[in-house]
Amino acid sequence: MALSKEKMNFLEKKAYNIRKHIIEACINHGDGHAGSSLSCTDILAVLYMDIMKLDVDNPKSKDRDYFILSAGHKCLALYGTLVEKGFESASIMDTYNQLDTPIPGHPDRDKFRGVDFSTGSLGHGLPLACGLAKGLKLRNQSNKVYVLMGDGEQGEGSIWEAAAYASHNKLDNIIAFIDKNGLQINGTTKDVLNTNSLKERYEAFGWEVKEINGHDVKEIHETVSSAPFTQGKPSLIIANTVKGKGLSFAENNLSYHHWDPGEEEANIAREELSKIGKRWHSE
Numbered sequence: 001m002a003l004s005k006e007k008m009n010f011l012e013k014k015a016y017n018i019r020k021h022i023i024e025a026c027i028n029h030g031d032g033h034a035g036s037s038l039s040c041t042d043i044l045a046v047l048y049m050d051i052m053k054l055d056v057d058n059p060k061s062k063d064r065d066y067f068i069l070s071a072g073h074k075c076l077a078l079y080g081t082l083v084e085k086g087f088e089s090a091s092i093m094d095t096y097n098q099l100d101t102p103i104p105g106h107p108d109r110d111k112f113r114g115v116d117f118s119t120g121s122l123g124h125g126l127p128l129a130c131g132l133a134k135g136l137k138l139r140n141q142s143n144k145v146y147v148l149m150g151d152g153e154q155g156e157g158s159i160w161e162a163a164a165y166a167s168h169n170k171l172d173n174i175i176a177f178i179d180k181n182g183l184q185i186n187g188t189t190k191d192v193l194n195t196n197s198l199k200e201r202y203e204a205f206g207w208e209v210k211e212i213n214g215h216d217v218k219e220i221h222e223t224v225s226s227a228p229f230t231q232g233k234p235s236l237i238i239a240n241t242v243k244g245k246g247l248s249f250a251e252n253n254l255s256y257h258h259w260d261p262g263e264e265e266a267n268i269a270r271e272e273l274s275k276i277g278k279r280w281h282s283e
């Protein structure tokens, strides 16, 4: 079903709000994985606001869908999304990465209601998704398992063992995303470990793969709504993204994988946010 203009507007506004949470938390705390989090914001906004079956008042409900942020360093995007979903008030973002906070530098399921899996060590999200998806199949449950990985993360060998397991076990309840921004921690993926043939590789492992613009909420929505793409096969969405999306000086800039905002950059970021925010405030 085509996405209505109102729904598209709603999702874009949610993505803006999440970006604002990410940027303000980095400024407030003095650092954070801004580039990585801004890269996957639109995907999380679409998933949590309009795709996943998830009741904030009853998150342990048996028929809920699951989300695993395999690239746990992108946690500011997840925290901002959970705040926008209504799991906690926005003030929680002020405690980011402080002692005893529910929202540390990598997500911890025992600390923040709404976080499904503790992650941070790359390469573990897809294996976790396999265990969860297989368990759901054994119980004849129809819940979906969404997992989001980075493109640099594809260098982890555990992902490929899981990719083979998922197709062998016909886990079509797994819908995976790769946030393909072309950068990782210390270089381009092209230079560090080339990821250009990801589509072909996953297809060879028995997956059905689609490639999209990872910042176009309409395209994200339409694509994820049509998953599983083939019955009996796990689905992969390769989302072409821009690391640091929405913060002009950080876009496609390796130095902003982890951002330590000085006063000057903080002021520019606030100005940019308020400029974009006018679109919503004028409604």
Ligand SMILES: Cc1ncc(C[n+]2csc(CCOP(=O)(O)OP(=O)(O)O)c2C)c(N)n1
Pocket (backbone or CB within 6 Å): 035, 036, 037, 039, 071, 073, 074, 120, 121, 122, 123, 149, 150, 151, 152, 153, 154, 179, 181, 183, 184, 185, 243, 257
């Ligand atoms: C097993 C493991 N090795 C190394 C790291 C350190 N590390 C954190 S982020 C990162 C780069 C990830 O790049 P990518 O998957 O492309 O994510 P992006 O930040 O571009 O969204 C690395 C190597 C880690 N968290 N876990």
Ligand SMILES: [Mg+2]
Pocket (backbone or CB within 6 Å): 150, 151, 152, 179, 180, 181, 182, 183, 184
């Ligand atoms: Mg990357």
